[in-house]
Amino acid sequence: MKTKSDSEILKEVMDELGITNASHFSRELGYANGSAISNILRGEKGKNISEKLIAKITDRYPLVDKLFLRKGEGTILKQNTSIELQGDKTNYTLNDLPKLTLQLLEEQKKTNEILMKIYNRNL
Known part of the structure; x- marks a missing residue:
């Protein structure tokens, strides 16, 4: 049994991901318009988080926990998920x-400093 409504679950996921626009979120998930997400957010009868929607969300945002989408239980984002950076064999977690x-x-700051030195030399 769910501890939260589908509307609450979806709103919390969008908040966690920093998404404020249902239409934009729908398009990111491959829907032609925003009604799929908006209908759930409004709590329209018969509009719920389907397994298809869960698959679309977790394919696009792999750190979103399927259990949270299904039942509103646990954490929105998976805990202790390993992240592999390109060219780096170290396993990182969300922590x-x-x-x-x-x-x-810091690396970006150093790069900007180098670019400014090159730019100033060429003036």
């Missing part, structure tokens, strides 16, 4: 994401 983000920002 590593903040550290990786900071490293990426």
Whole structure:
């Protein structure tokens, strides 16, 4: 038995993913218009999260937990999911994401500094 309505489940997933527009979300999932998602969000009778929709969401967003989509239980995003970065054989988890983000920002800052030096030399 579900602990939340399909509307609540879908809204929480969209919030977690930072998606604010149902039409945009629908198109990302391969629907021609936004009605598939909007109808569920409005709680229209007979409109629910189907196995097909669960497959579309988890194919597009693999970190979204299927159990949460089915029952509203557990966490929205899978825990301890390994992430393999291209060319890097280290297995990362979601817990590593903040550290990786900071490293990426530092590398971007260094790259920008180098580009500015090259640009200033060519003036």
